[in-house]
Amino acid sequence: MNDQLKIIPFKHATSAHYKLLLDADPSKKLVDNYLKRSFNFEAKIGQRLVGVIILIETRPETIEIVNLAVDPSDQKQGIGHRLIQFATHWAIDQAYKVIEIGTGSTGFGQLYLYQKSGFRPYAVDQDFFVRNYSEPIIENNLVLKDMIRLRKFL
Numbered sequence: 816m817n818d819q820l821k822i823i824p825f826k827h828a829t830s831a832h833y834k835l836l837l838d839a840d841p842s843k844k845l846v847d848n849y850l851k852r853s854f855n856f857e858a859k860i861g862q863r864l865v866g867v868i869i870l871i872e873t874r875p876e877t878i879e880i881v882n883l884a885v886d887p888s889d890q891k892q893g894i895g896h897r898l899i900q901f902a903t904h905w906a907i908d909q910a911y912k913v914i915e916i917g918t919g920s921t922g923f924g925q926l927y928l929y930q931k932s933g934f935r936p937y938a939v940d941q942d943f944f945v946r947n948y949s950e951p952i953i954e955n956n957l958v959l960k961d962m963i964r965l966r967k968f969l
């Protein structure tokens with residue numbers, strides 16, 4: 816099945832893209848903000864959109880994955896890992912030196928996936944989700960407050 820997976824750039828986010836984007840990041844305001852200056856890639860199986868990965872340059876030579884999502888019916892089949900591998904190779908081709916990602920401290924599956932993909936934690940942004948989101952976010956039966964920052968040197 817994954818042999819049919821294609822990862823390609825896209826420019827304009829459709830409602831199907833937004834459905835995925837808001838799954839990874841419930842703040843439409845933040846999503847719209849980074850879409851103004853991001854590099855966007857979509858994963859497709861045939862004509863079906865199954866995932867997205869969005870990157871922005873945060874500092875010279877540093878790129879950050881700000882949004883990663885796979886359709887719930889296609890999760891746990893390696894597509895998330897494939898999107899991260901794709902983004903890493905793309906960043907190397909573009910001569911970036913560091914790739915970063917931030918995720919909620921309660922996202923144990925995501926933390927597993929990112930560390931398995933070679934990212935290592937280097938900082939905690941305390942209360943990031945309290946400051947930036949108006950509604951409380953509950954994940955794994957915990958109130959999400961803090962962002963774990965991870966990075967990989969390329």
Ligand code: ACO
Nearest residue numbers: 838839881882883884885890891892893894895896924928
């Ligand atoms: N819980 C437990 N394990 C997980 C989870 C999870 N939520 N997600 C991935 N894994 C594990 C898989 O079991 C797999 O392990 P294995 O290789 O030992 O079998 C490994 O991580 C790789 O998983 P994939 O199948 O490649 O990941 P998937 O295609 O399911 O996509 C993703 C992972 C993108 C996190 C997906 O679960 C998703 O879209 N979640 C909702 C949105 C989200 O949370 N996005 C990340 C927010 S952070 C950000 O966007 C910067």
Ligand code: ACO
Nearest residue numbers: 920921922923924925926927928953954955956957958959
């Ligand atoms: N994986 C997943 N969930 C866990 C784990 C684990 N390893 N350990 C505890 N939990 C969850 C339990 O499911 C429970 O959740 P719930 O309340 O939703 O049902 C909750 O955490 C509380 O669990 P307890 O039953 O109170 O914890 P337990 O008596 O199993 O003790 C401990 C946890 C001490 C970590 C035990 O697993 C252990 O001795 N592990 C080996 C030694 C170790 O790792 N110690 C910690 C090292 S760090 C340090 O020592 C400072």
